[in-house]
Amino acid sequence: MPDQATSLERIPTVIVGDHDELGCLVACRIAELMRTRGRAGRRTVLGLATGSTPIGVYRELIRMHREEGLSFAQVVTFNLDEYYPMDPGSVHSYHRFMWENLFSLLDIAPDNVHMLRGDVRREQVGEECRRYEDAIRAAGGIDLQLLGIGRTGHIGFNEPGSGIESRTRLITLDLVTRKDAAADFFGEDSVPREAVTMGVGTILEAREIVILATGEHKAHIVSRAVEGDVDHEVAATFLQRHAATTFYIDTAAGARLTRVATPWLLGPVEWTPQRTVNAVTWLSHETEKAILKLTQHDYAERVEDEAVE
Ligand code: GLP
Numbered sequence: 001m002p003d004q005a006t007s008l009e010r011i012p013t014v015i016v017g018d019h020d021e022l023g024c025l026v027a028c029r030i031a032e033l034m035r036t037r038g039r040a041g042r043r044t045v046l047g048l049a050t051g052s053t054p055i056g057v058y059r060e061l062i063r064m065h066r067e068e069g070l071s072f073a074q075v076v077t078f079n080l081d082e083y084y085p086m087d088p089g090s091v092h093s094y095h096r097f098m099w100e101n102l103f104s105l106l107d108i109a110p111d112n113v114h115m116l117r118g119d120v121r122r123e124q125v126g127e128e129c130r131r132y133e134d135a136i137r138a139a140g141g142i143d144l145q146l147l148g149i150g151r152t153g154h155i156g157f158n159e160p161g162s163g164i165e166s167r168t169r170l171i172t173l174d175l176v177t178r179k180d181a182a183a184d185f186f187g188e189d190s191v192p193r194e195a196v197t198m199g200v201g202t203i204l205e206a207r208e209i210v211i212l213a214t215g216e217h218k219a220h221i222v223s224r225a226v227e228g229d230v231d232h233e234v235a236a237t238f239l240q241r242h243a244a245t246t247f248y249i250d251t252a253a254g255a256r257l258t259r260v261a262t263p264w265l266l267g268p269v270e271w272t273p274q275r276t277v278n279a280v281t282w283l284s285h286e287t288e289k290a291i292l293k294l295t296q297h298d299y300a301e302r303v304e305d306e307a308v309e
Pocket of ligand 1: 049050051052053054080081147148149150155156157177
């Protein structure tokens with residue numbers, strides 16, 4: 001990919017064909033890190049995420065464990081978040097999600113698994129969050145943090161308004177997030193109103209960050225996070241300030257990136273019939289003119305000039 005084609009992208013972004021391919025690619029990166037550190041006699045500290053997006057990565061890690069002998073005996077994990085209040089045994093808990101979808105299928109030592117507790121009393125939440133931060137530090141910090149992204153642009157549960165220096169804490173969930181979780185809870189009213197989450201600042205301390213998104217419903221927030229300005233209204237934009245973050249997305253989630261949606265804005269393109277249709281439709285939207293009212297001047301101004309240089 002030539003530099004100019006991605007020049008609007010402020011987070012290095014890799015677009016893959018589908019969810020399975022994404023899972024393999026990211027699992028390979030994690031396995032490589034584990035092996036490199038293992039050879040040096042060092043443990044690997046992974047920051048892990050829940051949600052449907054990382055499932056493919058977890059499936060592939062489990063396969064590597066079973067078929068290739070990839071061992072997790074020297075791996076320490078810290079999960080991003082948990083609903084509050086939440087019993088760890090509940091079917092809705094992230095504890096249960098992680099044990100069912102990953103930990104119980106690996107040779108990881110239970111003592112090496114760390115998850116924020118959603119079942120402590122409210123007055124103990126602050127202490128629980130401090131204890132978590134201390135445990136991350138005591139483990140030597142996170143080597144690789146895996147992230148998904150919510151439609152509000154949250155990472156972990158850092159909803160709009162979360163600052164770049166925010167730490168592990170209790171947070172009120174955004175309405176959009178609660179709507180997205182409604183199906184899992186058999187109705188929006190049953191979705192907890194709060195959660196405990198690592199802060200943006202906590203996440204940014206990871207040495208490497210891998211953020212994932214799949215599906216067209218994520219296309220808007222992906223382009224906002226990758227190409228938009230850094231803004232506390234969209235926590236994922238803070239990843240632009242991190243030196244070793246890679247965004248892995250599928251083609252559907254990448255649909256609104258400039259290099260996919262309007263590549264003629266980045267430089268010369270090959271004008272296939274489909275691309276021509278896309279460009280004309282786009283120009284009509286941009287100029288708020290019907291297609292048949294578009295003039296040579298409109299084309300020259302907005303499309304050709306950009307493309308010909
Ligand atoms: C929840 C989690 C996030 C996750 C997001 C997206 O809000 N707290 O960590 O990234 O959901 O979930 P999904 O991958 O299912 O779209």
